[in-house]
Amino acid sequence: MFTGIIQSVGLIKKIEPLKKDVRITIAYKPSQMKASSLGDSICINGVCLTVQKKQKNQFTFHVSEETLNRSITFTEKSLVNLESALLFNGKVGGHFVTGHIDGIGKITSIKITSECWILEIKPPKKLLKFIAEKGSIAINGVSLTVNSINDEKFKVNIIPFTLKETNLGSLTKGNEVNIEIDLIARYLENILKRK
Numbered sequence: 001m002f003t004g005i006i007q008s009v010g011l012i013k014k015i016e017p018l019k020k021d022v023r024i025t026i027a028y029k030p031s032q033m034k035a036s037s038l039g040d041s042i043c044i045n046g047v048c049l050t051v052q053k054k055q056k057n058q059f060t061f062h063v064s065e066e067t068l069n070r071s072i073t074f075t076e077k078s079l080v081n082l083e084s085a086l087l088f089n090g091k092v093g094g095h096f097v098t099g100h101i102d103g104i105g106k107i108t109s110i111k112i113t114s115e116c117w118i119l120e121i122k123p124p125k126k127l128l129k130f131i132a133e134k135g136s137i138a139i140n141g142v143s144l145t146v147n148s149i150n151d152e153k154f155k156v157n158i159i160p161f162t163l164k165e166t167n168l169g170s171l172t173k174g175n176e177v178n179i180e181i182d183l184i185a186r187y188l189e190n191i192l193k194r195k
Helices: 065-070 125-130 160-165 183-194
Strands: 008-018 021-027 041-044 047-054 058-063 079-084 103-113 116-122 136-139 142-149 154-158 176-180
Touching (some): 008 058, 041 058
Antiparallel strands (some): 008 079, 021 058, 047 058, 116 154, 136 176, 142 154
């Protein structure tokens, strides 16, 4: 379980194919990810992965075919958002994020107002019913609030601090992003379906 409050931005150093899976190695700043060790869950761009190997300033993860099919493509030399698993004696500054991607969205526009960015994102149609104005959503693992929603797109506001401390500031129109809907919406839908 995560909060969507990013601790560090890492760099994908290497991607090795393993039949239909891959192994990825990510460089990170040890001062920002101190408590992480072998076997821990770390959220990488919103995807929950397990630390398979840890070196001085690098983590290695095994990424399954299932995960690769459900999330944006990992590419060498790209920046990724990193967050360690939530400690239950700590603060929940964002919202509960599981690290299980619900779909891939596409940035349809970026509007700069004052120092903030307003991203307009087109999610898969099946996710629209789970997205609510002023509700929570995770984009590349970052906890954000939905500004508005229409029949096929939604908007989120990104403050300067978040642009600087995550990889969201490197996004451009047309980029794809990982989307995780609010946990409560996912469970409510399942309960209603089974009634």
